[in-house]
Amino acid sequence: MSTDLLSPPEAVSVLSKSSNPELRRVRIQENDETIVLRGEVSTYYLKQLAQESLRSVAEGRHIVNLLEVRR
Secondary structure, three states: OHHHEEEHHHHHHHOOOOOOOOHHHEEEEOOOOOOEEEEEEEOOOHHHHHHHHHHHHHHOOOOEEOOEEOO
């Protein structure tokens, strides 16, 4: 059974430890197959950093990065 949970503990824990306040504001949604990142960041580097920071807790799930880069 797949249930959506807002703010999964593992993913939130990873990004909440970031020294960058933008990454601490990323919204995360997960289910059994995916982790979805939503929100805005100021650079493509931060978009990629958010995604790669979650690889260790993805446990085989796909990471869908819907973060928007605002300029």
